[in-house]
Amino acid sequence: MEYAIGAALGAGLVMFLGFVVLTARAGSLGNGLRGLAVAGRAHADPAFNARLTALEGGAAPKPAAPPAPPKPSGAPLRMLAVLQAEARLVDFLLEDIAAASDEQVGQAVREVHKKAGDALRRHAVIETILPGNEGDTTTVAAGFDPSAVRVVGNVAGSPPFTGSINHPGWKVRELKVAPPPAGADEFVLQPAEVQVA
Known part of the structure; x- marks a missing residue:
C-alpha cells in the first residue's frame, strides 16, 4: 500500500x-x-x-502534382474534317499557291467552293443573326447578346443603338455531324494514307 x-x-x-x-x-x-x-x-x-x-526546417513536403489540364474537345473540328473529306479545304488552304497561275487558282477555288458549300449545307443549318443585308439600317435593342452582335464605330451611351449593318452575322442552329468512333483521335482531320504495292 x-x-x-x-x-x-x-x-x-x-x-x-x-x-x-x-x-x-x-x-x-x-x-x-x-x-x-x-x-x-x-x-x-x-x-x-x-x-x-x-x-521547423525539416524536409519540405513534396508538393502535390498539379492536375493535368483537361484535353480540349475536338468537337469543333468535326465540321472542318467534313470540309476536308468532301472538298479538300485544308489541303487547299495549306497548299503553297504562289507559283500557280490565276487561272489555276480560280479553277481550284471554283471546285473547292462548290464542294465545301454543298457539304456545309448538308451538315449544318446556318442562319443570319440580323435580318437584312449589308448597308441596311437596323436598331440594336437593350439587352442584346454581345457575342452575337458587335457594335462598332462611334458608340456612346447605352442601347438602343441605330446604325448600318456591316455584316448580318452567321449562327449555327443545328450541326449534323456524327461523333467520331470510340477511341478515335478527334484531332485527326484526315488520316494519312499509305499505298502498299
Missing part, C-alpha cells in the same frame, strides 16, 4: 515538473496548451505533420 502511494506521488511529481518545464519553455500556460494541441494534431494528421516539419 505504501509502495502504491509512493509511486502515485512520484508520478504526480514527475507530471507536475514536466508541466512546469513545458509552461516555462512555452512562455505561458496558454502557449503550453497550444503546443500540446499542435502535437496531438500532428500525430493524427499526416499532412499537417508534413507542413509542421517543413516549418
Whole structure:
C-alpha cells in the first residue's frame, strides 16, 4: 500500500515538473496548451505533420502534382474534317499557291467552293443573326447578346443603338455531324494514307 502511494506521488511529481518545464519553455500556460494541441494534431494528421516539419526546417513536403489540364474537345473540328473529306479545304488552304497561275487558282477555288458549300449545307443549318443585308439600317435593342452582335464605330451611351449593318452575322442552329468512333483521335482531320504495292 505504501509502495502504491509512493509511486502515485512520484508520478504526480514527475507530471507536475514536466508541466512546469513545458509552461516555462512555452512562455505561458496558454502557449503550453497550444503546443500540446499542435502535437496531438500532428500525430493524427499526416499532412499537417508534413507542413509542421517543413516549418521547423525539416524536409519540405513534396508538393502535390498539379492536375493535368483537361484535353480540349475536338468537337469543333468535326465540321472542318467534313470540309476536308468532301472538298479538300485544308489541303487547299495549306497548299503553297504562289507559283500557280490565276487561272489555276480560280479553277481550284471554283471546285473547292462548290464542294465545301454543298457539304456545309448538308451538315449544318446556318442562319443570319440580323435580318437584312449589308448597308441596311437596323436598331440594336437593350439587352442584346454581345457575342452575337458587335457594335462598332462611334458608340456612346447605352442601347438602343441605330446604325448600318456591316455584316448580318452567321449562327449555327443545328450541326449534323456524327461523333467520331470510340477511341478515335478527334484531332485527326484526315488520316494519312499509305499505298502498299
